[in-house]
Amino acid sequence: MFSKSKKTKNQTDRENLLDHFPSSSTFAESYRTLRTNLFFTVMEKDLKSVVVTSSVEGEGKTTTSVNLAHAITQTNQKVLLVDLDLRRPHLSSLFSMKKKTGVTDLVANTFGIHLGQGSLEEFSVDDLIQLTKLQKRTCRLSLENDENQVGIFFEKGLIVDIYWKNRPKSKNLANTLIRNKLLTEKEAYLALGHQKKSVQRLGTILYTMGFVSKKDIFKTLSVQTIEAIRVLSSMETGQFEFSGVSSEAIKQSISQNIDFEKLYTEFKINDNQGPYLKKAIESVIQPTNTPNLFILPSGPVSPNPSELVGSERVTFLIDHLKKQFDFIIIDTPPVMPATDALIIADRVDGTILVIRSGNTDRKIIKEVIGQYETARQPIIGTVLNRVNMKKEGYYRYYKKYYSSYYN
Numbered sequence: 577m578f579s580k581s582k583k584t585k586n587q588t589d590r591e592n593l594l595d596h597f598p599s600s601s602t603f604a605e606s607y608r609t610l611r612t613n614l615f616f617t618v619m620e621k622d623l624k625s626v627v628v629t630s631s632v633e634g635e636g637k638t639t640t641s642v643n644l645a646h647a648i649t650q651t652n653q654k655v656l657l658v659d660l661d662l663r664r665p666h667l668s669s670l671f672s673m674k675k676k677t678g679v680t681d682l683v684a685n686t687f688g689i690h691l692g693q694g695s696l697e698e699f700s701v702d703d704l705i706q707l708t709k710l711q712k713r714t715c716r717l718s719l720e721n722d723e724n725q726v727g728i729f730f731e732k733g734l735i736v737d738i739y740w741k742n743r744p745k746s747k748n749l750a751n752t753l754i755r756n757k758l759l760t761e762k763e764a765y766l767a768l769g770h771q772k773k774s775v776q777r778l779g780t781i782l783y784t785m786g787f788v789s790k791k792d793i794f795k796t797l798s799v800q801t802i803e804a805i806r807v808l809s810s811m812e813t814g815q816f817e818f819s820g821v822s823s824e825a826i827k828q829s830i831s832q833n834i835d836f837e838k839l840y841t842e843f844k845i846n847d848n849q850g851p852y853l854k855k856a857i858e859s860v861i862q863p864t865n866t867p868n869l870f871i872l873p874s875g876p877v878s879p880n881p882s883e884l885v886g887s888e889r890v891t892f893l894i895d896h897l898k899k900q901f902d903f904i905i906i907d908t909p910p911v912m913p914a915t916d917a918l919i920i921a922d923r924v925d926g927t928i929l930v931i932r933s934g935n936t937d938r939k940i941i942k943e944v945i946g947q948y949e950t951a952r953q954p955i956i957g958t959v960l961n962r963v964n965m966k967k968e969g970y971y972r973y974y975k976k977y978y979s980s981y982y983n
Contacts, residue, residue, distance in 0.1 A: 593642055595866060607647040610959060614644075617956050618926060625894070625904040625924040626956070629917035631944045632910050635932035636961040638666045641907045644928075649868040653902035656861065658872045658894075660906050660920060662881035665874035667907045677860045678875030683889045686856040687711075693817040696721070701811055703850030705840070708818075709733040710889050716821045721814025724807050729821065735836040740804040747803065749778050752796055753788060763787040794833050801834060802843045809844035857896060872897070881909075886919045894923050911944045918951050926956035933962050 597603045615623055628644070630637040638661075645655045659667040660679060668674045687710045691699065696719065699707075704717060705728070712733035719726045725741035745751065750768060753759035759782070767781050774781065779797055782788045862871045878884050885908075897904055906924060908917040921927050927948065931941060948955050 593639065593646070595646065604647075607643045608650075610644060611647040611651070614928070614957060621925065623925050624898055624902070625906070627906045627908055627917055627920055627924050627927045628930060629908045629927060630910045630930040630932075631936050631940045632912050635910070635930050635936060637910070637930040638670060638907055640928075640930045640959055640961060641667065641905050642670070645869055645903075645905050646866055648903050648905075649866060652868070654868050654870070655903045655905065656870045656872060656897060656901040658897070658904060658906045659874040660885060660890075660916065661909045662874055662878045662884060662916070663909050663914060665877070667871070668873040671862075671864065671871055671873075673862055673871060673873040676862060676873040676875075678873030679890070679893070680875035680878050680884065682857060682860060682875070682893060683884055683887065686853070687889045687892070691816075691818060693815065696811060696814045696816060699816065699852050700850035701809055702844075703852040704816055705735070706850065706853060706892070710892060713818075714821065716819050717816060718819065719808065719811055719814060719816045721811055724811060724814075726804060726808045726811065728808070735840055738801055738804045738808060738836055738840070740800075740807055743800075743804075747800070749782075749796065749800065752800070753782070753792070756796070758788050758792050758796070790833075798834055798839065801836065801839055805840050805843045806845055809840075809846065853896070857893070858900075870901070882915055882919065885916045890920070891923055894920075911947065912940060918947060918953065921948070921951065921953035926954045929955050929958045930961050931958055933960050935962075 614626070628637050628641040641657060645657050648655050657667060658679070659665045661667065662680060665674060668676065668678065687707065689707065690711070691704070691707065701719065708715065708717065708730050710733070714731050717728045717730065719728075727739050727741055728735060729737040750759065750764040754761060754764060763785075767778060767785060767787060770781055770785070771778050776784075779793045783790045783793050860872060860875075862873065864871060884890065894904070894906075904924070906920060908920060911917050917927065929944065945955065
């Protein structure tokens with residue numbers, strides 16, 4: 577039981593949420609004005625994500641985040657609040673979601689699952705490739721079903737080779753070059769004989785022996801890679817297996833001048849997120865009592881929050897969420913005690929700095945702004961919070977403004 581004489585911070589903050597105020601109140605109007613000003617500030621681009629932070633604690637950044645999100649949902653947009661304050665997750669606490677699974681669970685457990693083998697019905701090709709990238713694994717991934725066998729080499733999470741193991745003989749490198757009149761059958765026979773005694777790839781042997789130019793080899797290999805990608809990305813059933821691979825095997829597998837990452841992104845058959853990752857992320861997003869407003873809790877407090885926030889796994893998570901929601905608001909720790917807000921700034925469209933009126937030293941505010949300028953990250957606006965409207969100057973201005981407006 578709470579003491580009747582003293583309210584908790586959560587109680588006080590909950591009382592300052594928009595759903596406790598009539599839409600005709602000046603408090604609600606102030607957040608609609610903030611919403612309008614926010615979108616007018618960056619009219620030249622489609623604003624879809626912001627970080628809300630402050631210089632120091634107690635300036636009201638979390639309640640500002642929630643109320644701004646509430647105001648944006650009134651324009652029929654689907655909005656997500658992300659609690660990325662992994663030290664003191666006040667947003668999660670405010671909505672009684674502190675014990676819910678969230679960001680840290682996704683980053684450590686979901687994105688960190690170490691697979692050996694399994695079914696493509698549970699983990700799609702996109703799931704497997706994305707997980708390998710996020711874990712920065714050096715390995716070989718073999719995929720097989722009734723129709724096809726495909727292998728992928730990874731080096732520190734990057735695709736360095738894709739090969740179609742049971743490629744039809746008519747489509748292999750030698751026959752393709754012969755069919756395109758770039759290689760004779762006699763030259764192919766000599767090169768293949770040499771390959772049996774060598775660890776080199778056939779393409780390297782062909783241009784080393786002077787039979788085919790590098791340009792023609794790489795052009796043909798690129799076409800073959802695209803074919804392999806299309807076969808790979810069409811595999812929806814079957815089995816997969818990860819295996820270790822030596823640095824020497826990686827070097828032997830790499831085809832120079834072929835950007836496998838770029839080709840895979842451009843030529844894979846579908847762009848759908850894999851079922852494992854999609855379902856896992858959706859399962860931790862919580863609805864609220866406000867229509868179109870959702871929350872992604874922080875999860876358990878992290879022992880190394882700055883490292884986690886700066887990871888590629890968090891970048892992937894934010895990029896995924898941008899595709900699922902119309903607008904994302906990320907609540908972070910204050911800038912002075914932690915660098916998290918600065919770290920995450922380049923992954924969103926801008927930062928909103930909340931300043932509590934009459935509370936924060938101007939030198940601290942200038943220092944925070946200086947840090948953003950040094951990092952070349954935009955602060956798209958500031959919110960002056962908890963202004964005493966009863967002060968004579970503010971009262972006269974607003975009385976004059978609203979009287980002239982509504983009359």
